[in-house]
Amino acid sequence: MPQVLEFKLPDLGEGLTEAEIVRWLVEVGDVVAIDQPVVEVETAKAMVEVPCPYGGVVTARFGEEGGELPVGAPLLTVAVGTAEPSGTMTGSGSGAGPASGAAAGAEPSGSGNVLVGYGTGAPPVRRRRVRPEGLSAPAAVPAPAAVAPGPVAVVSPLVRKLARQHDLDLRQLAGSGPDGLILRADVESAIRSVPAAASTSPMSAASSAPSSQVVRPAVTAGASTGPAGERIPLRGVRGAVADKLARSRREIPDATCWVDADATELMAARAAMNGAGPKVSVLALLARICTAALARYPELNSTVDMEAREIVRLPEVHLGFAAQTERGLVVPVIRDAQTRNAESVGAEIARLTEAARTGSLTPAELTGGTFTLNNYGVFGVDGSTPIINHPEAAMLGVGRIVPKPWVHEGELAVRRVVQLSLTFDHRVCDGGTAGGFLRYVADCVEQPAVLLRTL
Known part of the structure; x- marks a missing residue:
C-alpha cells in the first residue's frame, strides 16, 4: 500500500540553520532510489548533495532554486511501497523503495546513509484504515480552513497537474483512496463543486506552502527605500x-x-x-x-x-x-x-x-x-x-x-x-x-x- 512520506531538510552539521537550493536533481513524478541525491544545496560552509532516505515516486517539492529553506522544513514528499493492482507504481518499479519487494503493509526499511545530525531509520508504520463493508467511498470534501502543513497524499503527477490547472489546493481535500490517497475523481469532484469565479481566482502562494518553509526571493533595485543600485543578497x-x-x-x-x-x-x-x-x-x-x-x-x-x-x-x-x-x-x-x-x-x-x-x-x-x-x-x-x-x-x-x-x-x-x-x-x-x-x-x-x- 503506498505511503506518502515527508523528507525534511536535514541538519547538515556545524550549527548551520539554513541552506540555499542550488539545483533540483529530481522532478515531481520521478522515481528515486534510497540514498539517491535529490537536491544540491549551498550552505554557508559548502555545496552539498542531499540524499533522500526513501525510495519511490516524488510527489512534491518544496522551495525553488535560488530560495532558502531552514533546517527541518519540508524538502520533498515521496510515495513509497507497493501499489494496488490498478495503481501507478510497484515496489520493483521504484528501484529501491523502502517497501520494495515486500508484502503490502510491511514496515518500510530505512536508508543506511546518514548526514550529520539526522538518521534515516525506518519510518513509522502507518495503519491502513479499513472501510466497513457496504459503505461507498466518501466524496472529496473540503477540509477545515486551518490545515496543518505536511505531505500531500498524491501519487499521480496527472492528479497534481489537474489540480494546478484549476488552482485547486490539494491540502484542502480529503482523499477517498487507501490511507487518504487523493485520486483523480476526488479532484474532479472538487472542481465541479467550486464556483466558476473562485476556480479562476489566483491562489495565495502562502496558502499552498508549508508554514515552516521560508523562501527568500532576491532583493531587486527599488524594493527598498535605501540608495538605488544593484542589490546583491548577503547569503x-x-x-x-x-x-x-x-x-x-x-x-x-x-x-x-x-x-x-x-x-x-x-x-x-x-x-x-x-x-x-x-x-x-x-x-x-x-x-x-x-x-x-x-x-x-x-x-x-x-x-x-x-x-x-x-x-x-x-x-x-x-x-x-x-x-x-x-x-x-x-x-x-x-x-x-x-x-x-x-x-x-x-x-x-x-x-x-x-x-x-x-x-x-x-x-x-x-x-x-x-x-x-x-x-x-x-x-x-x-x-x-x-x-x-x-x-x-x-x-x-x-x-x-x-x-x-x-x-x-x-x-x-x-x-x-x-x-x-x-x-x-x-x-x-x-x-x-x-x-x-x-x-x-x-x-x-x-x-x-x-x-x-x-x-
Whole structure:
C-alpha cells in the first residue's frame, strides 16, 4: 500500500540553520532510489548533495532554486511501497523503495546513509484504515480552513497537474483512496463543486506552502527605500564571511604588527628540497614555520571565553589557510598541523585547495581552525592588516615575495623580500608576545636553519 512520506531538510552539521537550493536533481513524478541525491544545496560552509532516505515516486517539492529553506522544513514528499493492482507504481518499479519487494503493509526499511545530525531509520508504520463493508467511498470534501502543513497524499503527477490547472489546493481535500490517497475523481469532484469565479481566482502562494518553509526571493533595485543600485543578497558563503568578519571587528580588540623579511635563503632551501623529492610549496613551508612558532608562543593558539572570562589555550594546531574560489573566500583547515612535516602539510593544502575549487569541501573541513595563515601575496600586494578569523586569536598575513634592494652582510644587494603581518587578539597577549612570534617567523624565513633547532 503506498505511503506518502515527508523528507525534511536535514541538519547538515556545524550549527548551520539554513541552506540555499542550488539545483533540483529530481522532478515531481520521478522515481528515486534510497540514498539517491535529490537536491544540491549551498550552505554557508559548502555545496552539498542531499540524499533522500526513501525510495519511490516524488510527489512534491518544496522551495525553488535560488530560495532558502531552514533546517527541518519540508524538502520533498515521496510515495513509497507497493501499489494496488490498478495503481501507478510497484515496489520493483521504484528501484529501491523502502517497501520494495515486500508484502503490502510491511514496515518500510530505512536508508543506511546518514548526514550529520539526522538518521534515516525506518519510518513509522502507518495503519491502513479499513472501510466497513457496504459503505461507498466518501466524496472529496473540503477540509477545515486551518490545515496543518505536511505531505500531500498524491501519487499521480496527472492528479497534481489537474489540480494546478484549476488552482485547486490539494491540502484542502480529503482523499477517498487507501490511507487518504487523493485520486483523480476526488479532484474532479472538487472542481465541479467550486464556483466558476473562485476556480479562476489566483491562489495565495502562502496558502499552498508549508508554514515552516521560508523562501527568500532576491532583493531587486527599488524594493527598498535605501540608495538605488544593484542589490546583491548577503547569503551563502558571502553572507557567512560578512557575518564572521563583522563579529570579529565587534568582539575582538585586535592589533597588528609587521616586519619585512629577506626570503632569499628560504627560496633557495625550497629549490633544494624540490630537487630531491616531491615539490613543496612556499605556503607549506610557511605553515610549518607557523606550527613551530606556535609551539613557542602558545598564547596565539587560543580562544577567549568571555562568559567565563577565561583564555582557553588549545592543545592542537588546526591550521586554516585562506583560499579564494569562484564561490568566494573560504578557509579550509589542516587538522593537527603540529604533527605534520612540510611535505605532509603541502599534500593536505593541495587536497583541500582542489576541494575548495570544486565546491566539495565538507563543513568539518571548513571549521574548527585555531590559527589562520593568509597568503594575500598571490594577489600581487605587499601588505595588509588581516581581520582575525573569529573565534581564533591571531592570523599571519604574507605578502608577495619580490626582488628588492636590501642590505645583506653590510652591502647593498637585490634580495627576495616579503612582508609578514600578524594581527592578534590583545586579550590573549601583549605586544611582546606577538612581536616575539613574528620575529621568530621572520628569522626562520631569513635563516631556515633556525627552524632545525626546534625540530
